[in-house]
Amino acid sequence: MLRWMLIVFFLPTILFAQTSLKEQYPDVTIQKRPGITAVFGATMNEADDAPSAAINWLGQYQNVFGIDNLDLELIRTNELKFGTHSVFVYRQMIGEVPVEESFVRIVVANGEKAVVSFVTGKYLVSAAEFPKPQIDASEALAVPSQMAQYRNLTIWEDPELAIFREPIPTQVWKFAGESKDLANPERYIFFVDTANGNLVHVEDDVHYDIWGNVSGYASPGTQPDLPGNPPDLFTMSDIKVWIDGGSGVFTNRDGDYRLPYPTPYRVDVVTNINQGMWAAVYNIGGDDLKLLQSAVGGEQHDFIYNIDTEEFDTSQVNAFIHVTSTHNFYKDRAPTFTALDVSFHTDVNVNSVCNAYFMGNRIVFFRAGGNPFGMTCVNTAYSQVIAHEYGHFVVNRLGLAQGAFGEGYADAVSLLQYDDYLVGRDFCMENTSIRDYSCEPVTYPCEIPQQCNTECFRHGWVHGCGKMLGGLWWLIRQNLGDVYGPEVGLEVTQQLFVDWSLITNGGEPVGSNP
Ligand SMILES: [Zn+2]
Structure with a gap:
C-alpha cells in the first residue's frame, strides 16, 4: 500500500520534470532504467562558469532522477581534455549516510559560456532513512x-x-x-x-597488478658500439623487476612483466642490470644501471635502459642481452642441460683495452681505447665477443679442457648463434675482425695458417688450431644450408651443435689438436 502511494505521489513530479526538460530542450534524450538515468543530446543551463551550470541544472532538473528528496554530496570535480570540459561527481546521501557506488555525474562544456552537455546517475530510488544502528x-x-x-x-x-x-x-x-x-x-x-x-x-580489495615492458638501447647486429652502429632499442628478457622491499618476477621473451603481487599502496618498482635470471652484469667503470619508478596497482610501467647511450651503459645492456641470449641458445635446444642455469657474473668496462676473458666463474670485458702497441679497440662487450667468452663457460660446465678445443668451441657459439663468418667483427675499429672463417679451413693435423691472420689478431697455437673445430662447424652450417636452404640449414646445425656439445669428449691433450 505504501509503495503504491509513493508511486502515485511521485509520478506527477517525474512527468513534470521530464516534460519540463524536454520542453526546454526538445533535442534532449532521457534514458531511464530503475535507479539509472542518462541525459544527453542537448546543451543545457548556459552559465558564466562550470560550477554554476552544474548547480543550476541540479536545481531545475534533478527530479528527472525520479526521487523527490535526492540528497547529493559533491565528491570531486575534474578538468577533462585540457580544460575544455569539467566533470562534477556527486554521491547520494540518505540521512547523512553515503550510498555505496552511487553517483551523479554532470559534464560541463567550457566555451565562452559553460553549458551542461551530459548527465548520468546511479542511485537508490527509495530515499527512506534507516533506523539507528543496533550494533556499534x-x-x-x-x-x-x-x-x-x-x-x-x-x-x-x-x-x-x-x-x-x-x-x-x-x-x-x-x-x-x-x-x-x-x-x-x-x-x-x-x-x-x-x-x-x-x-x-x-x-x-587487492585487484591490481603492475605490468609493463623492459627494453634497452644496445648495439644492433654483430657489430660493436661504433658511431656507424648506434645503439637501438631491444626488448630485454629474463631481467628481474621487483617491488622494493618485496618480491619480483622476470620478464618473458618479449620483455613483458606482470607483478602478481598487487598492491593498493604506492610502491617503488625496481629493475637492475645485475639482477637477471641468466646474467648479472657489473659495471667496473661506475654504477650498475638501475631503474626505479613509483607505481600503484593497476598501472603500466615500462622501463628503458640506457636512454643516453653512453659507452659504459651500452656495454652493460649489450652484455645483459647477449649473455642471456647465449644461455637461451642452449636452453631452447637442450632444456635438461641445467648446468648453465645460473645468473652469470659478467664484468664490463674494466680499465684495460683490446681484450676479454673467461675466468672460472665470470667473464670480463674491457673498455674502448688504444693500447701501447698502436692498436685501437672498441668496447669489447658486444655480441660475438660475449658469445665467445660464454662459450668457454659452457666448455667449463661440460667438464672439458679448454685449450684449442675451447677456443674453437667458443668461436662456434658465435658463428652459429649469429650466423656470421667473422668473430669479433670490427673489434679493432671498422672493417676489421679477430677471426675470419671465410679464410682457408684449418685441416688435421693442425698447422697454424698465418695467411689467415686478421687486422686485430695474429694467430697463436690455441686460437689458430681452434679454428679447425670452429671451421668444421661453419662448414657443416654451409653444407646443411645448401641441402635444406639457409634458414632450415642453420636451425639443423644449431640443434646438432647443442646435441653434440652434450656428448663430446672434448679435445686432445693440451698442446695438441682440438
Ligand atoms: Zn677464447
Whole structure:
C-alpha cells in the first residue's frame, strides 16, 4: 500500500520534470532504467562558469532522477581534455549516510559560456532513512577479526556507516582490514549489517597488478658500439623487476612483466642490470644501471635502459642481452642441460683495452681505447665477443679442457648463434675482425695458417688450431644450408651443435689438436 502511494505521489513530479526538460530542450534524450538515468543530446543551463551550470541544472532538473528528496554530496570535480570540459561527481546521501557506488555525474562544456552537455546517475530510488544502528562500530569490527580466514589481517580501519545497495538496501558498517605482508598482500572491505551484525558482503580489495615492458638501447647486429652502429632499442628478457622491499618476477621473451603481487599502496618498482635470471652484469667503470619508478596497482610501467647511450651503459645492456641470449641458445635446444642455469657474473668496462676473458666463474670485458702497441679497440662487450667468452663457460660446465678445443668451441657459439663468418667483427675499429672463417679451413693435423691472420689478431697455437673445430662447424652450417636452404640449414646445425656439445669428449691433450 505504501509503495503504491509513493508511486502515485511521485509520478506527477517525474512527468513534470521530464516534460519540463524536454520542453526546454526538445533535442534532449532521457534514458531511464530503475535507479539509472542518462541525459544527453542537448546543451543545457548556459552559465558564466562550470560550477554554476552544474548547480543550476541540479536545481531545475534533478527530479528527472525520479526521487523527490535526492540528497547529493559533491565528491570531486575534474578538468577533462585540457580544460575544455569539467566533470562534477556527486554521491547520494540518505540521512547523512553515503550510498555505496552511487553517483551523479554532470559534464560541463567550457566555451565562452559553460553549458551542461551530459548527465548520468546511479542511485537508490527509495530515499527512506534507516533506523539507528543496533550494533556499534567495535561490535562490527569484532565480526571478521574473529574469523579464521582473516587472521592475517592486522591493520583495521575505523568503521563508517554506509548503505549497501544489493540485493536489498541495507545500512552497514563499512571498514577495511589489511595484512602487513607486502609480498603477500591481503586487504578486504567488510560490510556488517548495523541491525544484526551479519556480514553482508566482503570485497577483496587487492585487484591490481603492475605490468609493463623492459627494453634497452644496445648495439644492433654483430657489430660493436661504433658511431656507424648506434645503439637501438631491444626488448630485454629474463631481467628481474621487483617491488622494493618485496618480491619480483622476470620478464618473458618479449620483455613483458606482470607483478602478481598487487598492491593498493604506492610502491617503488625496481629493475637492475645485475639482477637477471641468466646474467648479472657489473659495471667496473661506475654504477650498475638501475631503474626505479613509483607505481600503484593497476598501472603500466615500462622501463628503458640506457636512454643516453653512453659507452659504459651500452656495454652493460649489450652484455645483459647477449649473455642471456647465449644461455637461451642452449636452453631452447637442450632444456635438461641445467648446468648453465645460473645468473652469470659478467664484468664490463674494466680499465684495460683490446681484450676479454673467461675466468672460472665470470667473464670480463674491457673498455674502448688504444693500447701501447698502436692498436685501437672498441668496447669489447658486444655480441660475438660475449658469445665467445660464454662459450668457454659452457666448455667449463661440460667438464672439458679448454685449450684449442675451447677456443674453437667458443668461436662456434658465435658463428652459429649469429650466423656470421667473422668473430669479433670490427673489434679493432671498422672493417676489421679477430677471426675470419671465410679464410682457408684449418685441416688435421693442425698447422697454424698465418695467411689467415686478421687486422686485430695474429694467430697463436690455441686460437689458430681452434679454428679447425670452429671451421668444421661453419662448414657443416654451409653444407646443411645448401641441402635444406639457409634458414632450415642453420636451425639443423644449431640443434646438432647443442646435441653434440652434450656428448663430446672434448679435445686432445693440451698442446695438441682440438
Ligand atoms: Zn677464447
